[in-house]
Amino acid sequence: MINVLMVDEQELVRTGLRHILERCPEIGEIHEVSTGENAISLCREITPDVILLDLSLPGMSAFEITRRLKRVHRTIGIIVIAVHAKSPYPNRLMDAGASGYLTKDCDSSELIQAIQAVAQGECYLGTEAAKQLALTVFPGTPASPFEKLSGREMEILLKLAEGSRVSDIASLLCLSPKTVATYKYRIYEKLGTRNEVGLLRMAMRYGLLEAA
Secondary structure: OEEEEEEOOOHHHHHHHHHHHHOOOOEEEEEEEOOHHHHHHHOOOOOOOEEEEEOOOOOOOHHHHHHHHHHHOOOOEEEEEEOOOOOOHHHHHHHHOOOEEEEOOOOHHHHHHHHHHHHOOOOEEOHHHHHHHHHOOOOOOOOOHHHHOOHHHHHHHHHHHOOOOHHHHHHHHOOOHHHHHHHHHHHHHHHOOOOHHHHHHHHHHOOHHHHO
């Protein structure tokens, strides 16, 4: 039996996921929480086989939640569920420790297939994410400027684009303000922008804020 933990702020989404999971005979216990912090706390008491993690949770980013969950239980399989599969989200989240990536428009059979694969220690890239990844390797396809960023730089960029202050980001990620400021200016340099307005415009242009 596969024990699952759902992490999503919206109760309606969790209810829909539970309805799908309860119809699968291979699914055992189903737990649910609304925040990443609660997920980390609960995983110190239980050990789910698979975690369904919403990318757009408020507060701590999916990158940081994934890293911390893997520190609690290295064997946990984490499937990130997002609005879209725009580059470089899937790759950077897999780098952070996720085992799977699905978009919210996937059907129930693919969700179950992903859970089964990840529970067996495999990685699973959803249909849309795999398609986006394939497009990036075609000659002449313009690369996303965000491919230059590491996972940590990506999550700091998103928080800056949301309007978070350096001190708040530092507190959230357990980093010093000086370290966050260093990341900030490294991001500016890699993306060729000078300020947070430029970051915001670029993030909006490439659709990243839809999943922030």
